[in-house]
Amino acid sequence: xxxxxxxxxxxxxxxxxxxxxxxxxxxxxxxxxxxxxxxxxxxxxxxxxxxxxxxxxxxxxxxxxxxxxxxxxxxxxxxxxxxxxxxxxxxxxxxxxxxxxxxxxxxxxxxxxxxxxxxxxxxxxxxxxxxxxxxxxxxxxxxxxxxxxxxxxxxxxxxxxxxxxxxxxxxxxxxxxxxxxxxxxxxxxxxxxxxxxxxxxxxxxxxxxxxxxxxxxxxxxxxxxxxxxxxxxxxxxxxxxxxxxxxx
Numbered sequence: 001x002x003x004x005x006x007x008x009x010x011x012x013x014x015x016x017x018x019x020x021x022x023x024x025x026x027x028x029x030x031x032x033x034x035x036x037x038x039x040x041x042x043x044x045x046x047x048x049x050x051x052x053x054x055x056x057x058x059x060x061x062x063x064x065x066x067x068x069x070x071x072x073x074x075x076x077x078x079x080x081x082x083x084x085x086x087x088x089x090x091x092x093x094x095x096x097x098x099x100x101x102x103x104x105x106x107x108x109x110x111x112x113x114x115x116x117x118x119x120x121x122x123x124x125x126x127x128x129x130x131x132x133x134x135x136x137x138x139x140x141x142x143x144x145x146x147x148x149x150x151x152x153x154x155x156x157x158x159x160x161x162x163x164x165x166x167x168x169x170x171x172x173x174x175x176x177x178x179x180x181x182x183x184x185x186x187x188x189x190x191x192x193x194x195x196x197x198x199x200x201x202x203x204x205x206x207x208x209x210x211x212x213x214x215x216x217x218x219x220x221x222x223x224x225x226x227x228x229x230x231x232x233x234x235x236x237x238x239x240x241x242x243x244x245x246x247x248x
């Protein structure tokens with residue numbers, strides 16, 4: 001069955017999906033045909049789509065911009081049965097913020113930063129926790145931006161790492177436009193202890209080798225194992241690859 005949101009411009013696309021419970025589905029969508037289209041938050045209740053307003057003062061902006069600029073397209077959406085539905089963006093003052101859906105409203109939680117400006121680069125949920133990679137900078141031009149990994153446990157934030165170690169894969173050559181920074185793979189871009197990584201999937205695990213261009217990781221429910229998906233030999237001749245880390 002295919003269901004498309006009605007009432008949107010001819011040029012529009014869904015680019016993020018998440019589900020927390022029952023038949024409901026949440027999505028983010030581009031809603032205009034230009035280089036920086038605004039983002040719409042949509043909800044499917046099992047029978048129809050509707051556009052949902054975000055919290056007051058919240059914008060889906062994910063790259064440096066002046067505070068007077070219009071919000072650009074893209075944003076962050078994550079959900080799980082335990083965590084609920086979360087969105088990530090920034091305030092009109094260009095500081096990062098996340099928000100959780102409660103009934104028909106939102107609870108907004110600022111993401112701590114040690115500088116005057118900040119942007120969420122990636123966001124995901126695991127269990128009850130929200131994991132965020134935020135880029136901190138001293139100005140709106142993102143001069144000398146510093147990636148930081150933080151976790152929100154429902155009541156407080158913890159800075160997990162400021163030691164960023166990006167993967168070596170050239171994604172432009174690989175021509176893979178996927179969530180390589182999300183989930184467990186997000187954690188592999190920072191120096192973390194085994195205990196910190198274990199908090200994400202619930203068991204001890206190690207990061208996959210960088211020789212494979214991995215685009216997604218998924219834990220096996222109830223098992224100390226992780227499925228990985230990606231590509232071998234990134235480029236025009238690349239081939240799909242899957243791997244299992246741990247034991248079923």
